Amino acid sequence: MLRTFPFLLLFFLFHCTTIGFHQKDTREKISFGQESKFRVCLLSEPDITKKEIADLFTAWNEELSLYQLKAEPIHLGVMDRPGFWGADILGYLMSTPLTKDCDRLVYFKGRTWGDMAFEVLTLGIFAGVGIKLEIQGAVEGQSNTRGYIKAKYQSTIQLLFTSPKSTLIHEGYHLLGCGHQLFMKDCYEKIRDVKLLLADPERDPNFFPNLTTSGKKILNRSQVLIYSNID
Numbered sequence: 335m336l337r338t339f340p341f342l343l344l345f346f347l348f349h350c351t352t353i354g355f356h357q358k359d360t361r362e363k364i365s366f367g368q369e370s371k372f373r374v375c376l377l378s379e380p381d382i383t384k385k386e387i388a389d390l391f392t393a394w395n396e397e398l399s400l401y402q403l404k405a406e407p408i409h410l411g412v413m414d415r416p417g418f419w420g421a422d423i424l425g426y427l428m429s430t431p432l433t434k435d436c437d438r439l440v441y442f443k444g445r446t447w448g449d450m451a452f453e454v455l456t457l458g459i460f461a462g463v464g465i466k467l468e469i470q471g472a473v474e475g476q477s478n479t480r481g482y483i484k485a486k487y488q489s490t491i492q493l494l495f496t497s498p499k500s501t502l503i504h505e506g507y508h509l510l511g512c513g514h515q516l517f518m519k520d521c522y523e524k525i526r527d528v529k530l531l532l533a534d535p536e537r538d539p540n541f542f543p544n545l546t547t548s549g550k551k552i553l554n555r556s557q558v559l560i561y562s563n564i565d
C-alpha cells in the first residue's frame with residue numbers, strides 16, 4: 335500500500351490539474367483558422383471582485399490565443415451559490431437556458447466559512463490517503479457549454495498544485511469539447527473541429543458551436559439540453 339501511495343497521489347494531482355501535456359510541434363502544424371470570439375456569460379458569488387474576474391479572463395485568453403480564440407466575458411450578475419456541492423451548482427446551470435448573448439455559461443464560486451471548514455477536513459484526507467476530495471471545477475458533459483470553477487484564492491497546499499487561473503484554463507478546454515488526455519493532440523484537433531463548425535450551414539450564426547465528448551455537434555442553443563428536474 336505504501337508503495338502505491340506516490341502513484342495514487344500523482345494520478346490525482348495529474349487528473350485534477352492537467353488536461354494533458356502540451357505538444358508544441360504538433361500544435362504548430364494544425365491550422366486553427368481566423369481569430370474567433372465566443373461569449374462567456376458569468377454568474378459570480380458576492381466575494382469575487384471585478385479585478386479577479388478580469389485577471390482570470392486575461393490568463394485564459396493568453397492560453398486561447400494558441401488557437402486564435404478569444405473568450406469575451408459577459409457578467410450576468412452576482413448571486414448566492416445554489417447549493418454547497420458542485421453537483422448543486424452544475425444542476426442549477428443545467429436548468430438555466432443559454433440566453434441569446436451567451437455561448438457558454440460559467441459560475442465563479444467564491445469561498446465561504448463553510449468552504450474553509452471543508453478544506454480543513456479534506457486537507458486531512460488529502461494528507462492521509464492522497465485523495466483530494468475537493469473539486470476545483472467541472473463542466474457538464476451533455477453539451478460542454480456550462481460549468482463552474484472555484485474562482486477564489488485557496489489554501490496554501492492547494493496553491494502548490496492548482497490555482498483559480500489554471501482551473502479556468504482547464505475547464506475552459508472542456509468548454510471547447512476537450513476531454514482529458516495524456517498528450518494534447520486530440521484536444522487540439524477537437525478545437526480545430528469546433529472552429530470548423532463555424533462554417534457549418536446548419537449552425538445558428540449567433541452561436542459559437544461545440545462538440546460533445548462523444549463528438550455530437552452542438553450548433554444552436556436548442557441543442558443545449560435543459561434539465562429542469564435536477565434538485
Ligand SMILES: [Zn+2]
Pocket residue numbers: 504505508514
Ligand atoms: Zn477536467
